[in-house]
Amino acid sequence: MSSIDIAVPATRPRRGLTLGPLSTLARRRLRLTARTPRELVVPLLTPIMFALVIAPALHTALHTDTAYEAFVAIGTVGLLIPLNTMFSGLGVIVDRVSGAQRELLAAPIPRGFLVLGNLLVALAITALQVGVLVAAALARGIRFDTSAPGLAWFTAAVVLFTVAMYGMAEILAARVPRQEEYIARVPAIAILPWFLAGALFPITALPTFLTWVAKFLPLTHALALMRYGLDSDRSGLHAIWGLSDPRAMAALSLAVVGTFALLLAVGSLRVFSRSAVR
Amino acid sequence: MELAIEAHDLRKTYPAGVEAVRGIDLAVPAGEVFGLLGPNGAGKSTTVGMLTTTIVPTGGTARLAGFDVATEPLAARAVSSVVFQEAVVDRSLTGMQNLELHADLWGVDHREAQARIEELAATLGLGELLGRAVGSYSGGERRRLEIARALVSQPRVLFLDEPTVGLDPRFRAELLDIIAGLRNRRDMTVLLTTHYLDEAERLCDRVAIIHDGRIVALDAPRALLAALGRELVELRIDGDVASALSSLRERGVAGDDAFAVGSRVTVPLHDRRAREAIAAVHELGLTGAISVREPTLDDVYLRLTGGSLATAA
Numbered sequence: 312m313s314s315i316d317i318a319v320p321a322t323r324p325r326r327g328l329t330l331g332p333l334s335t336l337a338r339r340r341l342r343l344t345a346r347t348p349r350e351l352v353v354p355l356l357t358p359i360m361f362a363l364v365i366a367p368a369l370h371t372a373l374h375t376d377t378a379y380e381a382f383v384a385i386g387t388v389g390l391l392i393p394l395n396t397m398f399s400g401l402g403v404i405v406d407r408v409s410g411a412q413r414e415l416l417a418a419p420i421p422r423g424f425l426v427l428g429n430l431l432v433a434l435a436i437t438a439l440q441v442g443v444l445v446a447a448a449l450a451r452g453i454r455f456d457t458s459a460p461g462l463a464w465f466t467a468a469v470v471l472f473t474v475a476m477y478g479m480a481e482i483l484a485a486r487v488p489r490q491e492e493y494i495a496r497v498p499a500i501a502i503l504p505w506f507l508a509g510a511l512f513p514i515t516a517l518p519t520f521l522t523w524v525a526k527f528l529p530l531t532h533a534l535a536l537m538r539y540g541l542d543s544d545r546s547g548l549h550a551i552w553g554l555s556d557p558r559a560m561a562a563l564s565l566a567v568v569g570t571f572a573l574l575l576a577v578g579s580l581r582v583f584s585r586s587a588v589r
Numbered sequence: 590m591e592l593a594i595e596a597h598d599l600r601k602t603y604p605a606g607v608e609a610v611r612g613i614d615l616a617v618p619a620g621e622v623f624g625l626l627g628p629n630g631a632g633k634s635t636t637v638g639m640l641t642t643t644i645v646p647t648g649g650t651a652r653l654a655g656f657d658v659a660t661e662p663l664a665a666r667a668v669s670s671v672v673f674q675e676a677v678v679d680r681s682l683t684g685m686q687n688l689e690l691h692a693d694l695w696g697v698d699h700r701e702a703q704a705r706i707e708e709l710a711a712t713l714g715l716g717e718l719l720g721r722a723v724g725s726y727s728g729g730e731r732r733r734l735e736i737a738r739a740l741v742s743q744p745r746v747l748f749l750d751e752p753t754v755g756l757d758p759r760f761r762a763e764l765l766d767i768i769a770g771l772r773n774r775r776d777m778t779v780l781l782t783t784h785y786l787d788e789a790e791r792l793c794d795r796v797a798i799i800h801d802g803r804i805v806a807l808d809a810p811r812a813l814l815a816a817l818g819r820e821l822v823e824l825r826i827d828g829d830v831a832s833a834l835s836s837l838r839e840r841g842v843a844g845d846d847a848f849a850v851g852s853r854v855t856v857p858l859h860d861r862r863a864r865e866a867i868a869a870v871h872e873l874g875l876t877g878a879i880s881v882r883e884p885t886l887d888d889v890y891l892r893l894t895g896g897s898l899a900t901a902a
Binding site for chain 1: 603638641642643644645663664666667669670671673676677678679680681682686687690691693694695696738
């Protein structure tokens with residue numbers, strides 16, 4: 312049997328640890344996501360339906376004022392982020408079951424970069440989708456009352472809540488062996504809290520004990536912050552904290568969402584690093 | 590002598606208590622093609638997993654090109670590449686994108702990577718495939734891509750984990766030629782796991798036979814075969830195999846290295862003549878088929894473990 316000569320040049324020195332691999336991993340995830348458009352489009356459908364169809368319909372049927380449409384439009388961001396990040400988590404299972412995860416684990420990079428690379432793409436897609444949602448709401452005639460500091464509060468809430476929910480998605484993907492089982496858990500994580508967190512109505516409209524439950528949900532704090540930032544609506548923050556200083560209340564809620572994000576981000580890095588190797 | 594792969598008392602016990610690897614010692618010099626030969630479940634892939642840092646050892650130490658896999662995992666991974674037993678690719682990306690991803694992660698300069706990819710694509714016949722999504726590749730094409738990917742980073746240690754499993758005979762022959770080509774590289778060490786004897790005999794400088802998580806023999810394929818002599822007699826016995834083997838030993842036809850598996854008794858002849866051995870068999874009144882042949886690594890494995898590689902795999 313003949314053989315083929317394969318010349319492999321002599322080994323050269325390797326570079327030190329840099330962030331270059333992180334951008335490589337993010338680019339890879341972006342390419343994979345771009346080839347599965349459902350990851351981009353599907354999470355957007357339900358929030359757009361709520362913001363553009365259901366909210367105006369409720370406005371007409373219940374004779375609410377126009378501010379209600381803005382209330383619901385921002386509330387739908389609280390559905391969009393969990394749906395989008397949970398869809399992103401599916402990619403982790405695909406990587407593990409039939410993708411290149413083992414190749415990535417054999418690469419000379421810290422394994423946490425695999426999680427962080429995915430997180431960067433989840434953040435970018437979330438930003439794109441929130442932008443589309445807000446633009447669609449504006450096009451539908453919904454008006455927001457915001458300012459530069461307000462946008463900063465809104466952005467901080469969106470980013471931190473996305474980090475938290477992506478951490479949740481990574482942890483779930485590491486714990487659940489198959490896509491079917493993962494998808495079965497999505498409603499409990501992404502949708503159930505949304506109904507309790509003041510997305511469609513103020514949490515004070517809930518029975519008292521559920522109001523207290525809502526106050527402990529990070530999503531409630533995130534939505535209250537988003538409304539404060541994008542629509543100068545401090546009622547959500549007041550319903551949680553009962554203080555008079557809106558900035559203090561916003562800072563407290565931001566601390567809650569930030570702590571939630573930090574815990575889940577660190578947890579996801581640890582869980583992935585432990586579960587990816589046997 | 591520079592060692593590319595070193596392992597000392599390497600062990601892996603999984604949480605359920607399964608002892609997959611029970612203390613392996615290896616010293617593979619740089620430039621050697623080293624084979625781990627054994628049936629499925631013998632511990633080959635677990636050993637490769639520990640050496641490539643994707644499985645955490647529960648005992649012992651291992652080094653790749655001098656880097657400890659437990660305490661210097663990044664450095665150990667930087668000098669090695671793996672071709673996995675299963676398909677480990679991004680199927681929706683193109684072949685080129687898969688190769689570039691590896692090059693980027695292993696820190697290969699972009700221009701150098703493009704030159705290497707071009708060269709490997711030409712050598713491995715991938716040129717026209719690289720623009721297609723890997724999901725559309727045949728098994729053989731995908732394997733060639735995975736080998737090209739592993740070589741893009743110019744590894745000092747290349748792991749090939751059962752590289753020909755599941756391929757049809759034509760692709761398998763092609764791939765063996767490619768792997769044989771890697772033998773010409775003296776600055777790259779190859780660790781090949783396989784349960785195919787012909788692969789080990791053809792490709793490997795030395796072979797470790799692994800059984801039940803332990804290395805039961807380690808030497809050059811020829812040396813392992815030489816231990817059984819130039820010829821052996823194989824008897825398929827009608828009746829009690831154990832007593833037939835005892836009778837052959839008492840008569841001086843079979844030595845301590847004769848062995849029985851199922852209805853088959855194998856007798857290495859060493860300096861005895863086949864004709865005399867066959868005559869003795871007839872004199873003992875043993876009935877069944879008799880054949881004389883050269884020993885193979887399967888015989889080495891059977892003698893050491895009492896189980897056939899082919900049937901075990």
